[in-house]
Amino acid sequence: SQQGEEDPQALSIQEGENATMNCSYKTSINNLQWYRQNSGRGLVHLILIRSNEREKHSGRLRVTLDTSKKSSSLLITASRAADTASYFCATDAGGNNRLAFGKGNQVVVIP
Amino acid sequence: NAGVTQTPKFQVLKTGQSMTLQCAQDMNHNSMYWYRQDPGMGLRLIYYSASEGTTDKGEVPNGYNVSRLNKREFSLRLESAAPSQTSVYFCASSEVGGLKLFFGSGTQLSVL
Numbered sequence: 001s002q003q004g005e006e007d008p009q010a011l012s013i014q015e016g017e018n019a020t021m022n023c024s025y026k027t028s029i030n031n032l033q034w035y036r037q038n039s040g041r042g043l044v045h046l047i048l049i050r051s052n053e054r055e056k057h058s059g060r061l062r063v064t065l066d067t068s069k070k071s072s073s074l075l076i077t078a079s080r081a082a083d084t085a086s087y088f089c090a091t092d093a094g095g096n097n098r099l100a101f102g103k104g105n106q107v108v109v110i111p
Numbered sequence: 112n113a114g115v116t117q118t119p120k121f122q123v124l125k126t127g128q129s130m131t132l133q134c135a136q137d138m139n140h141n142s143m144y145w146y147r148q149d150p151g152m153g154l155r156l157i158y159y160s161a162s163e164g165t166t167d168k169g170e171v172p173n174g175y176n177v178s179r180l181n182k183r184e185f186s187l188r189l190e191s192a193a194p195s196q197t198s199v200y201f202c203a204s205s206e207v208g209g210l211k212l213f214f215g216s217g218t219q220l221s222v223l
Contacts, residue, residue, distance in 0.1 A: 042214030
């Protein structure tokens with residue numbers, strides 16, 4: 001079964017606003033990663049958070065991980081039109097170093 | 112530095128035809144992967160290769176074969192294409208298995 005499931009709703013926000021998306025998973029993990037996919041392109045790795053970390057920052061990105069609730073959130077602050085993309089979480093719950101991806105969350109930033 | 116290169120970018124096949132999708136990476140990564148992406152399904156792992164000389168089935172391997180030709184190249188073959196294999200295929204690589212994957216730009220395959 002596929003691990004890593006984002007909240008399925010698409011998100012439409014104005015430029016400058018913050019965008020938050022969530023991901024839940026079912027089994028224990030060692031780490032969780034977030035990827036971005038622009039339309040018609042491959043995925044790009046954004047950030048990795050390990051199971052012993054609760055929060056991690058990278059530029060305008062903030063990721064939290066709650067292992068007790070088996071959930072993670074990705075916050076993009078001060079969004080830009082270029083942040084328009086689909087965002088996927090991925091966990092190592094697939095075992096044997098295989099990543100299991102969620103279905104993705106589409107974010108549209110309106111200029 | 113090209114990263115992960117996939118060819119072709121687009122392909123149309125008739126049911127029953129065969130083809131090979133090529134993938135090469137120039138980052139000296141050990142692990143390579145083939146995923147398919149379908150609307151509403153996210154990415155599903157077809158096959159992966161943890162290191163040169165090894166390959167393993169992923170979540171949806173039926174109808175596909177792979178070859179890890181060398182450390183750089185990992186090909187995906189469809190022996191007898193079916194309409195259910197219409198999808199976008201992505202190759203990826205990573206230095207360490209399952210961490211920080213680098214993706215190619217994808218192959219859009221249609222099987223009629």
